[in-house]
Amino acid sequence: MRAARTRTARKAMVLAAVVSLGAGLLAGCADDGDDSGKSGGDSSGKTKISLGLFGAMGFKEAGLYTEYEKLHPDIKIEENVIERNENYYPALVNHLTTNSGLLDIQAIEVGNIAEVVETQAAKFTDMSKAEGVKPDAWLDWKWQQATTKDGATIGLGTDIGPMAVCYRKDLFEKAGLPTDREEVGKLWAGDWGKLVEAGEKYKKGAGKETSFMDSPGGLLNAILSSEEQRFYDTSGKVVYKDNPAVKAAFDLTAKAAKEGLVQSQTQFQPAWDQTISNNKFATVACPPWMLGYLKSKSQPDAAGKWDVAAPPKAGNWGGTFLGVPKSGKHVKEAEALVAWLTAPEQQAKLFAVQGSFPSAPGAYGMSQVTGAKNEMTGDAPIGEIFAKAASSIPTQVIGPKDQIMQQGLTDNGVILVTQGKSAKDAWETAVKTIDNNLEK
Amino acid sequence: MTSRHDTAAPPAKGGAAPGRPPAGDAAEAERKRARLSRRWQRDMRWSPYAFISPFFLLFLAFGLFPLIYTGWASLHTVELTAPTDMTWVGLRNYTRIFDDEFFWNAARNTLTIGIISTVPQLLMAMGIAHILNYKLRGSTFYRVAMLAPYATSIAAASLVFVLLFGRDYGMINWVLNLVGIDNVDWQNEHWASQFAVSSIIIWRWTGYNALIYLAAMQAIPQDLYESAALDGASRWRQFVHVTLPSLRPTILFTVVVSTIGASQVFGEPLLFDANKGASGGSQHQFQTLGLYLYEQGWINQHLGRASAIAWTMFLILIVIGLVNSLISRRLRASS
Known part of the structure; x- marks a missing residue:
């Protein structure tokens, strides 16, 4: 009697399970149709x-x-x-x-x-x-x-x-660089090479505790963003290997990496985040949204220590x-x-x-x-600075596989220089990776 | 269909017609009975297929079709952005694998990571199982604790390991610094990164294998050990001459399962990658075959190439499976 009852109970359980699973499946399949049906106007007629x-x-x-x-x-x-x-x-x-x-x-x-x-x-x-x-x-x-x-x-x-350069006023002062945003902008106006030179000066003054810039990828991206032509020519052909602007950007970044001016980090990785909260670098190429990112990863006492200077050449990021x-x-x-x-x-x-x-x-x-201020940059008129950068951004030739090429040059390229490889080897590794990834 | 079954059942007991009022003529009843019987026959004949069909339908849709479609796609140049736009290239996607250094690099990495992760994993599992096989207080606790990593998600575990293996702020380098070893760049050095990826796999699967060994050990009859002890065999000799031979089929099973697992390693190296892509490190130093397949298919959107890689992996796995079964047959014969 008892055995029979447990058997029926089990049967009932199995049945219930099957029914509910089946119902779930049906509901899952039907979901699409239901939704589109409803969106024609739900119960309230909206x-x-x-x-x-x-x-x-x-x-x-x-x-x-x-x-x-x-x-x-x-x-x-x-x-x-x-x-x-x-x-x-x-x-x-x-x-x-x-x-x-x-x-x-x-x-x-x-x-x-x-x-x-x-x-x-x-x-x-x-x-x-x-x-x-x-x-x-x-x-x-x-x-x-x-x-x-x-x-x-x-x-x-x-x-x-629109990209500007965010810099730490306190670290610049310690390294003996100017801290006023106009003067800082003049340090490198018009030439990314001058930014790297400022980095060399920074390193002499600041020593080994901190780096001038956050990452090789950040610098490469900033330089490439300010170029009119990067990876494609106007006809849509892939030209990254032969474009002197790309090679120059790569070599300049590799030089900065070799001299230890940039951290050996990859942007937006946990370890990079930690260098933000530990105040380990003095500059970062920075569109407005970067200020929000810096804020989310910084200790509270970093607020107001940043300022924004005009970039050597304006570019767009994001x-x-x-x-x-x-x-x-x-x-x-x-x-x-x-x-x-x-x-x-x-x-x-x-x-x-x-x-x-x-x-x-x-x-x-x-x-x-016009009245925008940011917690990280104190009273800097960021709205005006970024609006000015925005108005001089070049019309860039873009193409479908830009990301593959940029990622190859960054993550299979310049980062290797920070790990002791020569610029030539890094370029070759990057090109090999990119060509393999582009080939259909 | 079940209601049909109810009405169809009576004919089996000799037919329902006699029970009916005799008013209806015999021919009508006869026809009815024939119809019911036909139904019953059809039911007997086709219902079993209906009952097993869900599996086969699902297998067709999610197993066989993708397999064939992948094979078809591998003979074409197809991009993920236009999957219907195929250009026939014959075996080109396969022949180019022969001189695709990234493929062979990934194959080598898969092999070395497989060895670095599987061998210590199984040895440790055996040791742990042996210890747990003794009468211990709170043995259930240890068993549950061992299985805990297996129940953790790969993603969560890998992300924690990435932090532990961090170059500048990682806990492992901090400990190494304490004993005077310089920072190791776990993500960028060839062997260090492979070891780090392997350690995630070892951490996750050792307990699982230990439990399998433990279950097999507990099935070994106690009197074997007793008689061995009477013959003066030490604990170690007992382990070597009694435990190991009895575990042979189990060991074989775990080796096969781990080999399959090792050839499919994917989640750990993907999440261990400091870059956002799937290149398996800046010099592809820990890119496995699974990861390379993913990179070609989903990051680079080359569906045709990715399909060819998938089929090549499949063929390689078949070869490994054959070698495996050959060795196991030899082993069985020698025992």
């Missing part, structure tokens, strides 16, 4: 617009969704954020190539924009034809980056990363675009939202909250930008 984002873009934190929903009571905004672009982008490519699983609005990082423009442009609507969008509201190079050869613009720019896939259910509404989110007023608000620098020059005169 149109739901979803954004696929990565990192900390801050639209929500800046209250922009709430504001837009107030202006348009029939719209409901949802975002789906993946923390790292390395994880976000492969999924986006998959969704684009299979044309499924795309949200109404998708963010695209500047490092990927050339590849998306070249290979996936047909999947996006042409934002230049969207209502109320005027190309001259954006910096020209930013607009061009998201525009195909046929003139279709697949995404509108949100932020950019930035994002918002595109609207054609496959979405609410293309019109999504386009309107993107146009609104990337308008100068909203970009200025975003800068005030998130430190993402506007890509629309119209925002540069607004009080949120």
